[in-house]
Amino acid sequence: MIENMLISTGITVFAYLIGLKIFQAFNRNVWLNPLYTVTLFLFIFLPFLHLDYQSYENGSGVFSILMQTAIVSLAIPLFKQWPLIKKNFKKIGMGIFVGGAAGVGSTFSLASLFGIKKDIMASLLPKAATLPVALSASGTLGGVPALTVLFVLTSALFSFICGPKVLEWLNIKSKAARGLAMGASAQALGASKCLQWGEEEGAMSAIAMTTTAIIVSSFIPFYMIFS
Amino acid sequence: MPKVFWQFTLIFSSLAFGNAIVSFFRLPLSGSIVGMLLLFLSLLTGIIQIEWVEKAANVHLQHMTLLFIPPVIGALVYFHHIHMKIWKLGVVIAGSSLCIIIITGYSVELYEKLKRRLKR
Numbered sequence: 001m002i003e004n005m006l007i008s009t010g011i012t013v014f015a016y017l018i019g020l021k022i023f024q025a026f027n028r029n030v031w032l033n034p035l036y037t038v039t040l041f042l043f044i045f046l047p048f049l050h051l052d053y054q055s056y057e058n059g060s061g062v063f064s065i066l067m068q069t070a071i072v073s074l075a076i077p078l079f080k081q082w083p084l085i086k087k088n089f090k091k092i093g094m095g096i097f098v099g100g101a102a103g104v105g106s107t108f109s110l111a112s113l114f115g116i117k118k119d120i121m122a123s124l125l126p127k128a129a130t131l132p133v134a135l136s137a138s139g140t141l142g143g144v145p146a147l148t149v150l151f152v153l154t155s156a157l158f159s160f161i162c163g164p165k166v167l168e169w170l171n172i173k174s175k176a177a178r179g180l181a182m183g184a185s186a187q188a189l190g191a192s193k194c195l196q197w198g199e200e201e202g203a204m205s206a207i208a209m210t211t212t213a214i215i216v217s218s219f220i221p222f223y224m225i226f227s
Numbered sequence: 228m229p230k231v232f233w234q235f236t237l238i239f240s241s242l243a244f245g246n247a248i249v250s251f252f253r254l255p256l257s258g259s260i261v262g263m264l265l266l267f268l269s270l271l272t273g274i275i276q277i278e279w280v281e282k283a284a285n286v287h288l289q290h291m292t293l294l295f296i297p298p299v300i301g302a303l304v305y306f307h308h309i310h311m312k313i314w315k316l317g318v319v320i321a322g323s324s325l326c327i328i329i330i331t332g333y334s335v336e337l338y339e340k341l342k343r344r345l346k347r
Contacts, residue, residue, distance in 0.1 A: 033292070046300075053300065056297070066294050076281060079267055099327050102331075133260055153295070153299055174335060189295070
């Protein structure tokens with residue numbers, strides 16, 4: 001078991017470091033983001049290393065703890081940007097509330113339109129929240145956790161890839177609007193993108209990510225009353 | 228190196244505190260969010276100085292991509308087990324993600340424009 005943990009953690013970190021080196025060597029080309037290259041590499045080569053996915057999943061538990069401490073670490077950019085938040089409190093609150101409501105509302109109406117079953121609906125609804133938050137919300141609603149992981153990550157990945165282009169097409173230039181939109185839709189992935197754009201965008205996306213999580217999980221009890 | 232380790236311990240304790248509060252009060256929030264709010268409040272009130280946690284936090288935030296790799300692999304594997312029309316799920320996910328981006332982006336930009344106009 002410990003051996004399994006060391007191998008899974010070691011190979012992931014090792015592959016990530018190489019992926020990061022390649023990413024930096026090619027001038028940070030979007031398609032060479034370590035998230036794609038390393039994930040694909042591991043997905044294809046894990047079986048060759050005599051490591052099946054189940055034991056890899058069991059062995060890589062360290063990362064889920066680090067994901068939680070990473071969310072706690074978001075307090076630091078939040079604290080650094082507190083003067084900015086206080087100044088723009090109404091704007092941020094309004095944007096996130098409207099965006100969060102649109103997210104839950106559109107998911108609900110599209111899923112009802114397609115006649116998606118109740119347990120899958122419950123796994124879909126909290127997908128706009130960050131992963132750990134969505135997981136606990138999905139549990140309260142009676143959803144399937146593994147499905148929620150899939151939905152949260154695919155919607156984050158989709159927003160991460162398409163978000164910057166959509167914002168460009170719509171000619172949205174304001175730093176706050178770009179940061180908030182990316183953080184609300186792509187969460188931590190969006191925040192990592194926005195940090196590359198600039199300090200204000202990064203801070204706004206970190207704020208959006210945390211406040212969206214809080215707002216989405218406060219919408220959930222209403223769904224439970226109506227359904 | 229040991230300094231970063233102590234900083235990490237401090238962040239981890241915030242997480243543990245957050246988890247304890249969530250399970251004690253049965254909150255519909257996750258422990259990490261409550262832990263983040265706790266750390267944020269401690270920073271605001273000055274109980275914790277930013278220098279005590281900054282380094283370890285930055286290491287986390289810079290390499291967040293690494294943390295996403297195992298769950299994405301897990302999700303890829305799970306993909307084979309869904310017995311329903313995947314395109315429907317794709318449309319729901321893509322549609323609502325676009326909704327969030329467009330509505331958040333537009334409403335914030337509109338708000339800023341209105342405010343600028345009111346100031347004039």
